[in-house]
Amino acid sequence: GNSVTQMEGPVTLSEEAFLTINCTYTATGYPSLFWYVQYPGEGLQLLLKATKADDKGSNKGFEATYRKETTSFHLEKGSVQVSDSAVYFCALSDPNNNDMRFGAGTRLTVKP
Amino acid sequence: DAGITQSPRHKVTETGTPVTLRCHQTENHRYMYWYRQDPGHGLRLIHYSYGVKDTDKGEVSDGYSVSRSKTEDFLLTLESATSSQTSVYFCAISDPSGGTQETQYFGPGTRLLVL
Numbered sequence: 597g598n599s600v601t602q603m604e605g606p607v608t609l610s611e612e613a614f615l616t617i618n619c620t621y622t623a624t625g626y627p628s629l630f631w632y633v634q635y636p637g638e639g640l641q642l643l644l645k646a647t648k649a650d651d652k653g654s655n656k657g658f659e660a661t662y663r664k665e666t667t668s669f670h671l672e673k674g675s676v677q678v679s680d681s682a683v684y685f686c687a688l689s690d691p692n693n694n695d696m697r698f699g700a701g702t703r704l705t706v707k708p
Numbered sequence: 709d710a711g712i713t714q715s716p717r718h719k720v721t722e723t724g725t726p727v728t729l730r731c732h733q734t735e736n737h738r739y740m741y742w743y744r745q746d747p748g749h750g751l752r753l754i755h756y757s758y759g760v761k762d763t764d765k766g767e768v769s770d771g772y773s774v775s776r777s778k779t780e781d782f783l784l785t786l787e788s789a790t791s792s793q794t795s796v797y798f799c800a801i802s803d804p805s806g807g808t809q810e811t812q813y814f815g816p817g818t819r820l821l822v823l
Contacts, residue, residue: 600750628810639712639798639814640751647810685750689810696741696812698750 598623602686602699609676609706617671617702619660619686627688629653629662629669634683634701643671643684676706711735712815714799720821727786729818731799733779739802740782741766741812742774744795751798757782789822796820 603618621629628647632640644653649664658673669686686699711734721727731740739758743751743766753766755774763774771793773785786793799815 630811632814639816640800642811642813645811689812691810696753696810698752700748700750 598627598688598690598695598697600686600688600697600699602684603702604700605683606703606705609704611678611706611708612675613706615671615673615676615680615704617684617686617704619669619671619699621667621669621686621688623667623688623690625690625692627690629660630687630689630696631658631660631669631671632685632687632698634685636682640685676704678706678708680704681706712799712801712813714797714815714818716818717816718819720823721789722823723790724788727789727820727822729784729797729799729820731782731784731815733782733799733801735801735803735813736779737801737803737813738779739804740776741800741802742772742782742784743798743800744768744793745798745817746795754784754797789820791822794820794822 599622630645631643633643634640644655646653646662652661660669660671683701683703685701689696713732715730741756742754752768754772757763757776775783797818800812802812
């Protein structure tokens with residue numbers, strides 16, 4: 597079945613540092629890929645998405661590129677801020693059966 | 709933000725008691741979902757609905773039932789709560805016809821503690 601594996605946390609960075617959170621997936625078809633962010637006490641919010649190979653999703657300075665050859669969708673940001681502290685979830689969705697699978701989540705803490 | 713509310717937001721109950729969680733949406737989205745979130749597991753799908761009275765099981769459906777009698781409401785019932793069902797429960801919605809197929813929008817969550 598489909599599955600997502602993402603880098604275990606927690607990740608602690610200083611403000612303005614470069615961020616990478618790794619995500620790889622296993623899927624039988626051509627899934628769409630997502631990054632969601634969860635701030636303390638809140639639900640998940642869509643951060644970015646990509647629906648086909650080589651697509652790049654971007655939002656709020658975050659980027660991720662859909663790499664079919666390496667089955668990856670790594671999240672990057674060039675300069676993190678304290679306000680980026682949150683839990684980040686990688687997810688995939690199979691359009692044929694409406695099945696969305698989430699990674700375990702990576703907690704990011706950014707220190708001033 | 710998508711108009712999704714969940715009630716209650718927090719609940720403490722005892723083992724063996726029935727519990728019903730409610731998800732309400734104002735977006736008229738066709739699909740609704742219930743997930744549970746546990747440390748180390750991310751989110752796991754319990755049940756979902758693809759229309760009024762149309763529901764199906766997800767990855768972790770044992771011990772849960774759902775009902776959807778109106779487009780805007782999706783109820784999750786724990787018939788006899790167990791301590792293993794202590795978790796944070798999230799409702800989500802999506803609308804394949806809205807041009808944002810597969811993107812799911814989440815409610816604020818319900819924190820359930822079963823003693």
